[in-house]
Amino acid sequence: MKKLFFLTLLSVQSILVFSQERHNYLIALGDTQIVISNNFILPQKTLSDKNVQFIKALWKDQVFNVYGKQLSITVSDSWIRNMAFNEIVADSTKLRQYNFENLEFQILKNDRILYSWRNIESGFSIEDKTNHLKKSENLKAYKILDQILNENDVVKISFRTNGENPFLTCILNKVKDNKVPLVCSSIYNANGVSLETFVEEALSHKKQIDYSFYEDWPSLHSAKYQEPIVKVDEKTKIAIFYRPKNFANIKDMLEYRLLENDEPTSETWKKANDFIILHDFKPGKKYILQVKYRGEKKYITKEFFSEPKWFQNIWLKISFVIFVIALSGFIFLFLKNKRMKRLQREQKAKLQFMSAQLNPHFLFNALNSIQGLINSGNVEKSNVYLTDFSKLMRSILDFSDKDSIPLSLEIKALKHYISLEQLRFSFNFDYHIDDGISESSTEVLPLLVQPVLENSIRHGISILNENGKLSFKVLKNDGNLIFEITDNGKGFEADQKFTGKGISLTKNRIALFNSSSDKVKIDYLVECNNGTTKTVIIYKNLLSND
Template sequence: MKKLFFLILLFVQSILVFSQDRHNYLIALRETQIVISNNFIIPQKTSSYKNVQFIKAPWKDQILNVYGKQLSITVSNSLIRNIAFSEIVADSTKLKQYDFENLEFQILKNNKILYSWRNIESGFSINDKTTRLQKSENLKAYKILDQILNENDVVKISFRTKGEKPFLNCIIHKVKDDKVPLVCSSIHNPNGVSLETFVEEALSHKKQINYSFYEDWPSLYSAKYEEPIVKVDEKTKIAIFYRPKNYANTKDMLEYRLLENGEPTSETWKKANDFIILHDFKPGKKYVLQVKYRGEKKYITKEFFSEPKWFQNIWLKISFFIFVITLSGFIFLILRNKRMKRLQREQKAKLQFMSAQLNPHFLFNALNSIQGLINSGNIDKSNTYLTDFSKLMRAILDFSDKDVIPLSLEIKALKHYISIEQLRFSFCFDFFIDAEISEATTEVLPMLVQPILENSMRHGISILNENGKLSFKVLKNDKDLIFEILDNGKGFQTNQKFSGKGINITKDRIALFNSSSDKVKIDYLVESNNDGTKTLIIYKNLLNND
């Protein structure tokens, strides 16, 4: 509660009339009050600007930067009523070392003793006519320092209880910060007056600026109170007035340039006296003004923005861009769809043409087989062959106008074909189909593996007769459907070219199918050695929806 009351009291005091100094830094030690006054004070060790900080002993050194020439320090036994404080550091604990009556101070300036240890009452009483401080009842207040400081001067004020070690050091640095310009004032006219009229307004305003008021302000003051980006338009005219550097001649004191959307509007920095006039802002632009003292490298910036015209609006541009992209994409999809449909029709026609080529090739081989059986006098086998052959022909006719057929019909037709060839070559045949495969709903290219079976029988196991073995399996591997044809023939070199039409037609059918199908692709793989040949026809992703 005591701390809250103390805080409220300090804020009440801070809203009273300002003293002659711009900044008053208060160190509150219970009833004892130490006031450091200067035109501008910034604590070195605090990055944020707090009105009140409560700290507890032991005290750290209070290190301050002061920018004004006049430095004064006043010590009192209670708050002085007509001083406003910009910064307050307080410890309200009741320590004996804070007692006003036993307090002593010592002042060093540039490491030389200015005042050796003495009591507070050795200073100037505030009843002195040189002060503007007003005495209240029971108030004891003494000004212990009133000095003119030069640049880089360092003043150290130490406080202690009489005869004991110092408990508080205040180290004050006199600095000067005029490396970059400081804005003293500005005028902004959005009404579209002529440039000549506005220049007259600027010159008239310049006469009213009290530049001495800003003499000791640090340039970082502008960074502390950063202004928002200023909105302008084509009619706007702005004049910005800057503090003269060391009160020297203001002619060509400044150098500046204006960036428009990040690009300089002129190749070199322009020269100006102690004020700059900006005008002729273009719509839809972002401007950055860079200003520095002539000959210096560091500069300050100020930003402006101008709203775009309706046709420059970024959302309108984005919407138009999206519309164009969408329309282009829609047209592209229509043309691509038409092209794909045309390509599919062409591929279908080619596949049907190849199927038509395959049928005569198969018929030729089948008739040669029948002729061989008749010539050998095997009438019973010839009749059986003709019966199976007629069933197979009926199936081929049914397939002739279809792109794909159910797997069940494909297997039935291939079994008829294999049974026919068994009559001639007497080989052993083994068939297997994975139970997880749906024969009725799975669709494949008609008679795609027939030339492979034919090749295995005629060129692989025909000379082995009853010792020949042919295995035909239909397998499932995840989403893939696999036809596996395995024979125990003498094998061949897999890189050799085939002179027979059947295998070449099969490869062409696969290539055409792959070029017209987006999801399902067909792989053709062959492994062959002296122990036999294994051929795989793999429909990739065919069982994706099963």
């Protein structure tokens, strides 16, 4: 066999030549060697993966499965040169009791005594059918058994020393294993030759196979020497040759089917002689070949894998999906950002338009106030009013093109406006701002509060003169910026409607701001209670990052 372990001792001059087809198994008792030969012999339980096993007495029974018909057992008093062994079991103690003059054996076949207890060196005769092979001053060797075995025969050989109890028993079971096909050979061609040419190659190769060499092999033995999965491609053609069952007629002796990605390629099992040809493998597919003898249920399998094309590579597919998702996300974000910018431009234009509407409204009211002062003959107050009015108008012009302004500028402009109204109506004004509010870094909508202050003065406290009270507070609460305007005017009902444009424009500005802002929102609240009106404008979350 191909997989054999060779032992060579150059000091031994005598040579015993055994058939290279024999599958030899060696039991070494010190210098005494017991060789079991058969076309194929395997221990039922291998001690390890190594070829040589060293153990110490006491010995356990050695049990073997014997597949070949002829069984031979030879005993020698030294290592045999040029002898090939499948496996070796050796006693490392090298006791003298194992020497020829002390060693005895007994052979039973199917529980019947074939040879009774006798010494290795004595008691041999032609009638015993044991053979003293060769004797020289360097080597003594005796063939103690040479039998043709039938299926299910059991041979038991025991060894002892000088009439004592047996220390070693070898049990050999004759078995036959041909329930599933055995692969004897196979050929591959990946050069893209035509199918007709490859069939000719396969038939030529078949003529060179010595099927008798594989006659007694276990059916699954060759599988462990083959690749578990064979890689193929579109050009690959494969021919697999199988051992004939009982060497009978090979006509349609095989049944097979091919699975493609675990799905059968045909509904029924196909028939074949002693070899099968496979071709036309599709890229990126896994194939499983199932083969059995006709009429049997058990089958053997062989797996093939066809490499995928570059565009079928799973990582390429995953990368492509990731790229598409990333590109889609980028396009979505780009379009969303573009839409948001467009909305912001539109809302900015609307806010500027509302501010443009607010400025004439305020200017009209301011001019009415100046006219009132001049008509009453109060020239000094009119001059002061005009001076503060010009400062306020300068602020309004500065704010006209801005979406937001610092809180400090908003408060400064509102104070200018309130001082103008105080010249006319002489009410009391109270201002407060909480500590911890950064007036320079906090941004608010320009003049959002001015119409509220104007509404409180004109419709609330204008008729009260010195008895009128106006309170303006800038507060901080849980990250919110709060403008609170309170007056002691006559008040109004909650559902009362006003025809003035100032409050309506303020509410529209708040609604438009809320529609374009994700984080900061503005609330507008009004409370009337016992002659007091409180208006609250809340910038929610405006101070949360302060």
